[in-house]
Amino acid sequence: MKFNLANCALMGVALFCGSQQVFADPMGAFDGLDPAKVAEVKAALKTTGHYAMKMPVAGSGLPEFIVFEKVAATPRQALEVFADADSHSTYFKNEGIKQSHVESKVPGAGSASVTIDYHFSYSLASDTYTSLTVISKGAKPGSYQDVWELTKSTMNVVSGPVRSHGSAVFEPLDAVDGGGTVIAYRNLVVPTPAVSWIVSFFGEDDAEKLATATADALVTEIKNQSAGTQEARKEALDQLIGAE
Numbered sequence: 372m373k374f375n376l377a378n379c380a381l382m383g384v385a386l387f388c389g390s391q392q393v394f395a396d397p398m399g400a401f402d403g404l405d406p407a408k409v410a411e412v413k414a415a416l417k418t419t420g421h422y423a424m425k426m427p428v429a430g431s432g433l434p435e436f437i438v439f440e441k442v443a444a445t446p447r448q449a450l451e452v453f454a455d456a457d458s459h460s461t462y463f464k465n466e467g468i469k470q471s472h473v474e475s476k477v478p479g480a481g482s483a484s485v486t487i488d489y490h491f492s493y494s495l496a497s498d499t500y501t502s503l504t505v506i507s508k509g510a511k512p513g514s515y516q517d518v519w520e521l522t523k524s525t526m527n528v529v530s531g532p533v534r535s536h537g538s539a540v541f542e543p544l545d546a547v548d549g550g551g552t553v554i555a556y557r558n559l560v561v562p563t564p565a566v567s568w569i570v571s572f573f574g575e576d577d578a579e580k581l582a583t584a585t586a587d588a589l590v591t592e593i594k595n596q597s598a599g600t601q602e603a604r605k606e607a608l609d610q611l612i613g614a615e
Contacts, residue, residue, distance in 0.1 A: 395518040397510040400439070400542040400555035416441040417549040423583050425575075428559060433575055435559040436582035440590045446541035446552045447615050450515040451604040452593050453539055454506055454611065456487045462592040466585045467491045474501065476611065482507035483611045486522075500524040506612055514542040535560045539589075556586040 401409045403426070415422040420441040425434040442449055459471035470490035477484045485504045491497065501523040509516040521535035537558035544553050560578070596604070609615075 395505040395507060395516065395538075397508065398516050398518070398538060398540050399510040400514070400540045400553050402510075402540075412439050413544075413548045415439075416544070416553060421587075423579070423586075425579060431559065433560055433578055435557060436579055438556045438583050438586035440554045440556070440586050441544065441549070442552050442554060442590055442593050444552055444593055446509075446513060446515050446543055447608070448601070448605075449541045449552050449554055449589075449593055450506070450517065450539075451601070451608045452596065453517055453541075453589060454485075454608050455604050456485065456504070458592075459487075459489070463585060463588055466581060466588055478611050480613045485611075487519075498525055506608075509540050509542060511542050514540060516540045554586065554589065556582065556589070558582050558585075 401412065404412065408424075412422045412424075416439060422439040423437070425436050427434050456471055456473050459468045463471075468489060469492050470488075472488045474486040474488050476486075483506050485506065486501060487504055488499075488501050490499045500521055502519045503522045504517060504519040506515070506517050508514065516538060518538040519536060524535075535558075537556070539557075540553075540555040542553050542555070544551050
């Protein structure tokens with residue numbers, strides 16, 4: 372994952388881009404996986420609709436968690452739900468998102484950046500933070516992605532920066548793989564030595580369960596949203612990145 376942060380100023384731990392657009396490199400749902408692992412994931416999606424894994428990351432006490440989910444919706448329809456950040460505190464509340472609020476948006480044709488404020492509380496971890504999110508088209512035709520980076524955190528004020536980023540890729544599955552859409556949800560938190568207590572108290576098992584629960588909650592919301600909510604979300608995404 373890479374952001375093009377040209378014309379943006381990094382001040383402390385907060386990223387201020389004003390009205391400048393921010394871009395993320397196009398991603399694929401199965402980026403970083405070898406062919407054998409891709410085949411394994413696709414086979415699981417075809418039978419169970421779910422696959423979770425983790426990848427070690429040099430310099431981090433926690434691995435990157437990757438959760439694949441299959442949904443009977445188009446990539447655009449799945450993105451419409453995830454892009455509704457103001458509602459994250461509703462359908463991700465059991466996953467620790469107690470408050471979510473879109474602070475600012477920079478719309479664009481096919482790509483947009485959104486700054487979102489969150490309050491998170493889960494197990495023994497709690498934080499108020501801001502993330503910079505970039506919504507754009509993915510690497511595969513017909514796919515979309517939502518890529519985010521932590522830009523400000525109350526943990527940073529006390530203990531130094533906690534690096535965190537993630538992504539959700541919404542990609543069409545070929546008919547041979549059962550059709551539908553695969554959601555590839557990735558999340559990585561890299562605590563600095565000053566906040567290594569996060570790994571001790573909020574361990575790898577808890578982090579893995581949280582990543583899986585978050586992806587599951589997104590799928591549940593996609594399935595259960597009302598027709599009125601779905602239409603409102605479609606209109607909101609059309610206004611943000613343009614109609615499909």
